[in-house]
Amino acid sequence: MIELLSSFSKFTGIYAFMNSPWGWPTAESIHFLGLSLLIGCVGVFDLRMLGVGRGINYLQMHKLVKIGVFGYCLNLTTGIMFLTTAPDQYLFNPAFQTKLLFMLIAGLNMFWFYASYSGQVKATEATTSVAEPAKIIAMLSLLCWMAVIICGRLITYFRPPYHWCWFC
Amino acid sequence: METLARIEVTALSLWFRESGLAFFGSLTLHSLAMALVVGINLAIAFRLLGIVPSFALKPLMRFYQIHWIAVILIFLSGLALLLAYPAKALTNPVFYAKFAMLSVGLIIASKLQNLIRTRSENELNSKTVKLVALTSIVVWVGTITTGRFLAYTNSVLLASRFF
Numbered sequence: 001m002i003e004l005l006s007s008f009s010k011f012t013g014i015y016a017f018m019n020s021p022w023g024w025p026t027a028e029s030i031h032f033l034g035l036s037l038l039i040g041c042v043g044v045f046d047l048r049m050l051g052v053g054r055g056i057n058y059l060q061m062h063k064l065v066k067i068g069v070f071g072y073c074l075n076l077t078t079g080i081m082f083l084t085t086a087p088d089q090y091l092f093n094p095a096f097q098t099k100l101l102f103m104l105i106a107g108l109n110m111f112w113f114y115a116s117y118s119g120q121v122k123a124t125e126a127t128t129s130v131a132e133p134a135k136i137i138a139m140l141s142l143l144c145w146m147a148v149i150i151c152g153r154l155i156t157y158f159r160p161p162y163h164w165c166w167f168c
Numbered sequence: 169m170e171t172l173a174r175i176e177v178t179a180l181s182l183w184f185r186e187s188g189l190a191f192f193g194s195l196t197l198h199s200l201a202m203a204l205v206v207g208i209n210l211a212i213a214f215r216l217l218g219i220v221p222s223f224a225l226k227p228l229m230r231f232y233q234i235h236w237i238a239v240i241l242i243f244l245s246g247l248a249l250l251l252a253y254p255a256k257a258l259t260n261p262v263f264y265a266k267f268a269m270l271s272v273g274l275i276i277a278s279k280l281q282n283l284i285r286t287r288s289e290n291e292l293n294s295k296t297v298k299l300v301a302l303t304s305i306v307v308w309v310g311t312i313t314t315g316r317f318l319a320y321t322n323s324v325l326l327a328s329r330f331f
Contacts, residue, residue, distance in 0.1 A: 022317075022320075024320070025316050025317045025319070025320045028316040029312055029313040029315075029316040029317070032199075032202075032203070032312050032315070032316060033206075033309060033312050035203050036202075036203045036206035036207045036210060036308070036312065037207065037210060038207070039203040039204055039206075039207035040203075040204075040206065040207020040208055040209070040210045040211040041207070041210075041211055041214075043204070043207055044207065044208060044211045044231060047231070047234070052230050052231060052234065053227040053228060053230045053231055054227060054230070055224050055226070055227035056223050056224050056227045056228070057223050057224065060220075060221050060222065060223035061223050063220045063221050064211055064214070064215075064220050066220075067210075067211075067214060067219070067220065126224070146200060149196070149199055149200055149203060150196050150200075152199075153192070153195055153196045153199055154192070157192055157195065
């Protein structure tokens with residue numbers, strides 16, 4: 001796996017870019033920008049579903065989510081750049097594994113929203129509260145993205161803990 | 169440098185530096201609050217620029233309340249990180265660039281908040297407001313970039329090692 005990711009990184013030029021003097025911090029800056037777009041657009045819509053900003057039309061505000069998805073794409077791209085450049089720093093790192101788990105939960109939560117409550121929320125009057133399950137989805141989404149940020153910080157703060165990670 | 173070295177040996181600085189939870193907690197809180205502040209500002213700027221379709225602006229005032237709470241958290245956690253490694257930040261010009269960008273960003277946020285509160289939706293559709301919103305985006309991207317580069321550009325980690 002490590003060899004495969006490393007080969008991909010070297011073949012595509014990602015490795016050379018990331019090991020250039022400003023490659024890694026540049027990718028990190030873009031990664032954080034993507035995260036801010038995600039929090040600012042998806043997170044703000046989640047807060048709206050939780051009752052913040054009463055009076056803002058749900059359908060109109062939902063258009064912000066597209067920008068949040070763009071932010072997610074920036075995160076995914078730069079995330080792949082980090083992973084393929086230093087796979088051993090990530091693959092065996094429980095913080096990274098936990099981050100992926102929360103991203104998966106956030107994805108399933110999003111699927112739940114679009115499969116069940118999206119239409120209902122968009123049709124809700126701006127001055128009315130959304131249904132309780134939609135609020136739970138919004139809260140879960142916010143918690144998941146916060147957990148993703150926390151795990152993201154943990155990745156660089158705690159290096160791969162080979163000595164204690166029983167599931168590595 | 170001597171003053172910075174003195175700060176580094178205070179009990180509070182040592183605690184922030186050596187207690188894993190205190191340093192990690194400050195770092196995480198700083199990231200969470202920064203993502204929230206930058207995110208809310210970007211979302212409002214996109215709305216003012218017309219990138220997203222128009223939704224009522226006045227109710228956005230509630231988001232500003234969350235925004236300013238997050239700003240307080242940024243400053244508190246930033247202060248904790250500064251106390252842990254004062255020389256690392258204060259000897260690095262990038263720190264001052266970040267601080268300047270953050271300050272300008274917050275001044276713009278305050279200005280936009282005031283405009284949203286006092287002006288009508290039509291008045292907010294002016295070129296001047298759009299220019300302020302665009303400046304806001306540029307400044308917040310600059311704040312993020314300088315913030316990330318801060319971790320890679322320091323020449324001094326601890327001043328106390330020189331004494």
